[in-house]
Amino acid sequence: MKFTVQWRSIALLGLALTASACGNAFQAGTPPGFVELPDQEEYDYRATNADGLVLAVRELEHEPKGELSFWTKAIEKQLRERAGYALLGTRDVKAKTGEPGKQLRFGHDQGRTPYLYYVTLFATDDKLFVIEAGGTKALMERHAAQIDWTVANFEID
Amino acid sequence: MNLWIHCMPRGRVWLTCLGWLVLIWCTGCAGAKQSEAAAARAPGAAPMPQAAYGGEAALYADDAQEEVAADSDRRTAQAPAAGVPGRAPPVAPPASGNEGTAASGSLPARDPKTLAAPLLIYSANLQLAVFEAPQALDRAEQLAKEAGGYLVRRDDRTIVVRVPAAGFHGLLDRMLGLGDVLHRNVSVRDVTEEFYDLQIRIRNAELVRERLEQLLQRAQKVEEALAVERELERVAGEVERLKGRMKLLSELLAFSTITLEFQPRAVQHVESSVNLPFPWLQQLGLGPLLSL
Numbered sequence: 001m002k003f004t005v006q007w008r009s010i011a012l013l014g015l016a017l018t019a020s021a022c023g024n025a026f027q028a029g030t031p032p033g034f035v036e037l038p039d040q041e042e043y044d045y046r047a048t049n050a051d052g053l054v055l056a057v058r059e060l061e062h063e064p065k066g067e068l069s070f071w072t073k074a075i076e077k078q079l080r081e082r083a084g085y086a087l088l089g090t091r092d093v094k095a096k097t098g099e100p101g102k103q104l105r106f107g108h109d110q111g112r113t114p115y116l117y118y119v120t121l122f123a124t125d126d127k128l129f130v131i132e133a134g135g136t137k138a139l140m141e142r143h144a145a146q147i148d149w150t151v152a153n154f155e156i157d
Numbered sequence: 158m159n160l161w162i163h164c165m166p167r168g169r170v171w172l173t174c175l176g177w178l179v180l181i182w183c184t185g186c187a188g189a190k191q192s193e194a195a196a197a198r199a200p201g202a203a204p205m206p207q208a209a210y211g212g213e214a215a216l217y218a219d220d221a222q223e224e225v226a227a228d229s230d231r232r233t234a235q236a237p238a239a240g241v242p243g244r245a246p247p248v249a250p251p252a253s254g255n256e257g258t259a260a261s262g263s264l265p266a267r268d269p270k271t272l273a274a275p276l277l278i279y280s281a282n283l284q285l286a287v288f289e290a291p292q293a294l295d296r297a298e299q300l301a302k303e304a305g306g307y308l309v310r311r312d313d314r315t316i317v318v319r320v321p322a323a324g325f326h327g328l329l330d331r332m333l334g335l336g337d338v339l340h341r342n343v344s345v346r347d348v349t350e351e352f353y354d355l356q357i358r359i360r361n362a363e364l365v366r367e368r369l370e371q372l373l374q375r376a377q378k379v380e381e382a383l384a385v386e387r388e389l390e391r392v393a394g395e396v397e398r399l400k401g402r403m404k405l406l407s408e409l410l411a412f413s414t415i416t417l418e419f420q421p422r423a424v425q426h427v428e429s430s431v432n433l434p435f436p437w438l439q440q441l442g443l444g445p446l447l448s449l
Binding site for chain 2: 025037042046047048049052054056058060067074075078079080083086093107108109110114117119130132134135
């Protein structure tokens with residue numbers, strides 16, 4: 001009996017450790033009208049609405065260490081100079097848990113259709129959190145409140 | 158006088174009188190000829206130079222000097238405004254109306270180096286990378302109109318506007334802010350020499366035309382009249398051609414041309430830069446995000 005309890009405790013501890021190792025260090029709220037997509041490989045979280053507006057979060061190891069301004073600039077340069085996006089503006093944001101972040105708003109013409117792509121970045125000592133939102137300009141403008149809600153309700157553990 | 162007559166032989170007196178009569182008659186004829194010519198002249202035709210039958214070179218030389226002096230004064234007055242954007246708007250030079258009719262074809266050559274200010278035609282070609290080209294086109298057109306310019310041509314990606322030369326540089330700066338500059342070409346053309354050369358050529362051609370009109374009035378035979386008319390037609394055409402060129406030049410001096418070509422932002426138009434060694438940066442973008 002004693003043996004069984006001991007093994008059960010070890011198994012639970014192992015499960016807890018495994019869950020801790022594989023889990024995310026953030027909690028992203030899925031806004032109304034969106035569904036979270038399961039089994040994501042490139043993203044740690046991804047959700048979409050029926051129209052095709054997509055929200056996603058990447059959690060990255062903060063290595064090498066850099067300030068928020070460095071990563072913001074790195075993203076801006078990458079998207080403007082290499083990927084052909086136009087920077088429409090930047091704004092300061094704050095996570096629900098109080099961490100300061102930066103949101104970069106990009107535009108991109110796909111044929112005759114304009115698209116908007118928002119990248120929001122939070123940096124902690126250990127992690128970088130990149131929240132992405134993208135879709136046609138009309139869609140993004142129509143669902144601006146949901147995007148803002150996602151950022152404002154983003155929690156970092 | 159009486160004593161002089163009495164002292165002369167009788168035959169000599171008659172001869173002298175005859176001489177005086179012939180002289181008076183000749184003078185009268187010449188006056189009548191001039192009156193007839195004036196009466197026969199078409200309304201509005203340029204007045205015939207008084208010394209058209211003699212000493213005309215001297216007369217034209219004087220006129221030429223007056224014209225040069227007047228022209229010099231005019232240029233001095235125009236100098237600060239002569240087609241130099243950023244200073245003051247260029248005063249569109251007169252399209253050589255009747256000012257040259259009294260001038261000579263032997264005007265002294267003008268040295269452009271002595272001119273107070275050069276006559277410059279500015280133009281710019283810009284290629285800008287933008288997001289949403291139609292909006293950028295609208296903005297460019299609006300900026301041009303605010304600067305007193307006007308739209309020349311516009312299509313999906315390109316807009317050509319003309320703006321007062323004085324506002325050229327200011328507008329150019331504002332246009333450059335519409336997007337990322339991929340290519341910029343600002344050109345300046347000095348037309349000072351061509352401009353004054355045109356003025357002289359127009360004056361000369363008008364003088365020739367005037368002279369031909371006079372000849373036409375004096376033509377005695379039909380063949381002569383026809384030949385003069387043919388030449389008159391050719392010269393009149395030349396005058397119109399030169400005046401057209403002068404008008405175009407004046408227009409180009411008064412308004413600068415800005416051609417803007419907007420391109421969607423694309424990788425191939427952007428200069429290469431440092432590629433940061435963070436793979437996740439390369440994975441950012443709408444492509445991966447929207448491929449569900």
